[in-house]
Amino acid sequence: MIGLLKRAIAHYAKTTGRGTSLYKKFCKPDGYEWAQHMGRWGGLHSVGKGAWINLGCNITDPAMLRLGDNVGLSDCTIFGHDGIVHVINARDGTKLDSVGGVDIRANSFVGHGAIVMPRVTIGPDSVVAAGAVVLRDVPPGMVVGGNPARVICTMETLVKNIKERCAEYPWMSLIENRDGLFDPELEPKLQAMRAEYFFGEEQHNG
Template sequence: MTDPAYVRLGNNVHLSGCTLFGHDGSVNMVNQAFDLNLDHVGKIDIHDNVFIGHQAIILPGVSIGPNAIVAANSVVARDVPANSVVGGAPAKVICSLDDWIERIKQENSQLPWIDEMRLREHVLAPESSALRAARVQFFYGEEHHHVV
């Protein structure tokens, strides 16, 4: 956040390595080059239940949500409607959050570990070794040794 004073965060907001710009620094160059005294700042208002993906950029003057997802690498220059998923540069509505949830539910119904995930404490707790092993088995079809 370049200007935390201009940012308002609601409840259940998750930021994933994104950048929130409360001002446009280009006016500094314009002011010096043309002997002006311009300002270009704006609020960023992030409502309840919002996820902003990795390397997304939120520009000044934007409101997001409630109940919205901003995809990774998006550039958000306009308000994000409630109950939506946006992505791209510039960010555009991809689908409703309700549609996204239904698609993820459908995909999840095919996962062999979903019964373990249904217990709320498993969702909030760190990934268990059993859950990790089930996911690796599903992804690679055999025991896979992590090498990085």
């Protein structure tokens, strides 16, 4: 019964754009589904192919956000405006505006807790590390972190480091033969092998 209700809510939200909050709360769509929904009904300027958006991502001004292909947004915050302008207008009697588009180009990722301010272009092929505060453009192919965000290394260096770590993991054959990004039947074995590798008695004594 619950499954039928969830499917009905999902269908209604996807086809009409209504009931989005119910769809998000009860159906918990994955990042790819949520990006498609936001692209069609959430007011985003545009969403590229294969993009994904975590449900915890906060996008304050959807119309000011453009996502390229294969862009990933973790539980980050994307601003399209500067709230301080309202204080300035009230203080000085002015009628100023302070908005700006955020353009996240293909194959880029924004990590958990990161904040991206207006008038910023990220990438392509770039990474914003968890907790970073991005105030200016991120050059193509770079990894940035910190507050304010600064270049840490190149994407090539990041990939090289990840490959070197993977070469030592005893579960990589399972990953290489896995069908897709997640296999619920394989996950318990992967978790057990990872826990043993990082926290097991042999690893601890070694």
